[in-house]
Amino acid sequence: MSSISAVARIAYLASDVLVNSQPPRPSSSTFTTTFEAVSWHNVHKPTLISLPSGADAGSVLLRHRNASLISYTTAAHSQVLNRLLPHLSELSALPLVLHIAVEDDLSDAFTLRSTLPFVLYSRTAEQAHDHALLASRLARDEKKAVLHLFNAASEDALREVDADKVQPFLLTDRKSRSQNGYTNGANGVNKTDGAIGVNGDSAETESSTQSALYKAYETAALTTVAFLRRPIRTYTRYGPFDTPTVILTVGSAHFDFEVEGVSFIELSLLNPIVPQQILNAIPPSATRVIVLEQLSRWQTKWTPIYLDVLSIVQNSEGDVRPIVQSGVYGDVNSVQVVDILKLLQQAASSSLSTRLHLGYDADASGVISSPAHVPKHEFAYLKLLNQLFGEHLEIANSPDLVQTQGELATSPEFALGRIRGELDARAQLLSAVQDLLRDEKVSPELHTLLTQWVHDKDDAAKSQQLSDQIVQLLEGGESARPAGQRVYQLRSHLPARSRWIIGSDAWSYDLGASGLHHAIASKLNVNILILDTTPYTARNASDPNRRKQDVGLYAMNHGDVYVASVAVYSSYSQVLQALAEADKFNGPSVVVAYLPYKSEDAPALDVLKETKMAVDAGYWPLYRWNPSKEQEGKEPFILDSDAIKNDLQRFLDRQSHLSQLVRSQPQLATELVSNLGDTLKQARKQKAQQSYAELLTAIDAPPLLVLYASDGGKAEKVAKRLATRGKLRGLSTNVSSMDSISLDDLQKEEFVAFVTSVAGQGEFPQNGRTLWKALSAAAARGERPLNYVRFSVFGMGDSHYWPRPEDAHYYNKAGKDLNARLEKLGAQRVVELGLGDDQDADGPETGYKLWEPQLWKVLGVDAVELHEAEPEPITNEHIKVASQYLRGTIVEGLEDQSTGALAPSDTQLTKFHGIYQQDDRDIRDERQAQGVEPAFSFMIRVRMPGGVCSPKQWLQMDQIADEHGCGTFKITTRQTFQFHGVIKRHLKTAIQDINRALLDTLAACGDVNRNVTVSAIPSLSKLHAQVYKFAGDVSTHLLPRTTAYHEIWLDKKLVAGEALKDVEPLYGEFYLPRKFKIAVAVPPHNDVDLFANDLGFIAIVDEKGQLAGFNVTAGGGMGVTHGNKKTYPRLGDVLGFCTVEQGKMIAEKIMLVQRDNGNRADRKNARLKYTIDRMGLENFKAEVEKLLGYKLQPARPFTFDRNVDDFGWTTGEDGKHHFTCFIENGRIQDESGKHFKTCLREIAKIHKGSFRMTTNQHLVITDIPTENLEEIKQLLVEYKLDNLSQTGLRLSSSACVAFPTCGLAMAESERYLPILIDKVEKICEKNGLRNDSIVMRMTGCPNGCARPYIAEVAFVGKALGTYSMLLGGGYYGQRLNKIYRDTVSEPEILAILEPMIKHYALERLDGEHFGDFVIRAGYIAPTTSGAAWWDRAGGEGIHREATA
């Protein structure tokens, strides 16, 4: 057992109040694990308080002075222990044990020693255990503090006391020597080893205080010894006895070897040090005593125990006294005999005042040599400060100062003192400047500069410039006069500075007494940035009884302080704004910044998710409070996030002028969050009551409750169908999701059928998790609340989803777990668990057909004959036809303020209008836990054939993203813009704004022809113009004709009489069976991945370079369902050649054949690719030609050579310039060091050409006239958007959006691929492939939005952190890849790629691409057609066996 666990256990069991300080990051407290473990098994539970590192533990301890025993645990660190110093004298009179774990340096802990009455040191874990008990007893009996220092590194076997005996031990009577029956010096007292044995011991004591303390110690020790039945020693001696040299060690040193002439003494009782004990320990033969203390950073000349020992020896009686020398040591692990001999030599040859060193070479008298550690996440804010204020930034408590000023330099008090000094100096400078200005002899040039300086002294840039000029003049002779000399002396204060103090949330404990309070109350012009790192999900774990104070509110209450609450992972621009405003504010500014992370190696993605949850839930509202605005007659408070904390709400309500603001802006109020939650809960309750009442009245038939848990909707459909069939059989049936019912209500049910699918790696689907947790908690408590419930479970899963044998238990895990858990809770299983497997002949229906009849039998309705037909389930086809040409109830839904969502059927229809309803997946669980609906928002996709927009349109898109979306926007794989995070009340305005920009969103999604994509080809301007026009014509020709879009979004009126006159000549009422995609490619560029589209046009150019027509392709498509072999990706086939004029009608006819032949019964089998395979290519072509009335010409030759973009500058035939920028995964945003959104906005303001998106999600700034070239180049350089030094791998990569917005995402994609590439590109670089292009793509699910199935290497999300890995796609999109491994996580990906990439680097043929190589080298088989995609998956030959 480790000493830390032993001490933590005793501290927990012994105390009433237990305070634990976290060590500074990156370490984490090792005590807490034991506290948690002990708390499980014991009745005794102290008040447990966990403090962040640097919090003022002393004041917390003092607040519990009335407890009978307080224990404090921490690791020895100056930042923690120094905060105890001011309180020590008060603490020493409390029943308190300070347990301090020491690594290999007692320097910090020894600063406490002199003030505390009792100090013990434990070297071994057993000693630590025993001393912990002794210390607790002593502190409790004497009502005095005991400092217990112990070796944090020790670990050994020990016999612990029983937990239930600790409290009684603390209350037993004291054992005194007389009670024990022994007196001083008699009866076997072992005076030579310092032991207080069960047989008693004593030592002579001298000074009265020391004597009284020692007696108290001795009494407690005797009581402990009697209890433990093993000795406790004040010192331990080892080695030969009568030696001339004694080494007395303090600390963890223990030498397992003998050194001739040397004996060793380990001291355990460090206060009180009783002379007789020391004198007893030193043998009479000793002529030299070396006091060796474990101090690496002791800063005064004499070490503490040495002084005590020296004084004892010098005051001892006797003629010959040994000489006493002081020595220090640090880590002694490697100390050998030879080192001790060297120490002895040092001792013999040095003067008595020289400090000796053992195993430690550093200068122990020096100050710390390494700067304080700054956790890596915190650089996010430091970078921002640097970025904003550059060389004018001054961090008054920068960790760099530690090297020269000691650790105190990082404290707020120190920093404030420093700033105060600087501001005073600046005030003196101002006065000196004014004196100089009054001097008539000052030169006019200097006079002008000084006057300007007085005016601009607070402007960073101007004051710096003036400073340089003024200093130059002063150095040139103008400083002769006294005022001039003063100015020159103070010249370093001429430039304005942005002064910041950076602190942690530890400062928010005991605000009133903190340095922070002084900074706020000082009214000085100082900026304070406080980083709060408590993760949202861990917010309740820290001190449950005492919330830390809200620094923001505290500062706001002072009235004249600028206050902002920010979170860099939520709103980057808001942080920038707040920091800039804080700097400008003339007075104290406090910016509280959220940066939640549990450990330093926490991935940035976790920080992001924690931030989002905190901001969304109102735990961390974003706001700015600027009192200077009030003087300008403006509103001082700006709320930057929707939800608002209760405390903040109360603060606002207190301010009368602000409460009006809250009323005038209803979105400020909490109703968005809490009221809605209440409403939902109420509605659920009502629904439950109503259902229950219905059950009671339906007395003729047994009631059946069907509960489902379903993510994708499959289990929900099965459950609803089951309920319908139950009703038809005369049962009183109800159906709802598992989470709609509480455990309390479930126990009242008589008969419950559960239907559940499975999510990720065996987890419950989202809408079943709350009930599942409640069931699990009840089972953990050993309860059996479901004694009256009869149940059966039907689980749905895919036995091939996790093909590795070790993962087999994930198959249908949710259903199996539920089945077992219900039984454990007392419910009676009436039908055995049914399992539906996607792999069965009839899918899950195979298992279902066996299960359902058994259910009817148990309910006694199996013989009921059904007369009514079962109602057909509602499908997308029903929704489309009933929608009145895409109207549905969208208008009504937009007006409904009670929810942020639209009706489910309308969400299918809005896709046709370019809108997807989504919810923030990162915070879905948290919102459910709060009882509120998911954070719904909408994604809007623009229709922009060919992906071209003007600079003016770009600026409008940029503004729309800021005003209506999440502040960023995305270039998509279909060459257009996509906005995320648009909430319902912004939806209509956003669409109107897009239309105002002469763009629209009609048919950007849905079962219609989507955005037509076109090769970006910047170098071929004329050809691009032709194909771009062609794409526009095709897109317009295939647009739906319904006026619903204009009516709903643009407020255009219905035709007269409100009668619907819509017709859809191409689509009809049912529209297409599935989406339809068209691309136009210009060889040799296949950047549009033409073969992945339902319909493709390959431009064919004649001898004169003119567009002659197109080769037509059909039947491409990407979407797959994991494990479902009826689904597959497919590449389009070339059908023939057509002229430009024929193209439009060919597009129409191909679409019509698909409209009439596509599979409308099964959306998974509805795309054109399946229609063609079902009809046969020749039949399909014949059908198209029949509609056309002519045959297509034979296809003409063409060659593609790449599908990646050509980055950088090109000049077109017309002399205009084009620049292709690398925008990683198409996200247009500002982030630290990459202000691409701002850059492109600035370019759009001056650009005279246009912007062209690429389907690889990058951007071409096109048609730049030569006269604008320099200006645009400068902007690209300034914002680093000209940087194309990325690796070939990164430039060829692409990811879909996935989390947090895509509702179908199973794994991360856009947020994760760049992180994975960081690692894979290192492998490439190591193998000399830095600039080699390897097409790597990732999607969050198998729908394939980023076209992963034609990448050379691809990853398709299966569950969080888990992907299918695919290999062997063609470099220019000509060949599908294939599944290489079904399930890989990051370590496996890297382990696979490392040797494979090396192999490629060593053995590739000249010009051979990675996708071709992996096939030639036998890693994977080539995919010859879409239908054969599943064949020979999982690697080939030796490579399959190697990983089998």
Ligand code: SF4
């Ligand atoms: S591939 Fe899947 S996860 Fe990615 S955006 Fe498309 S649907 Fe969403």
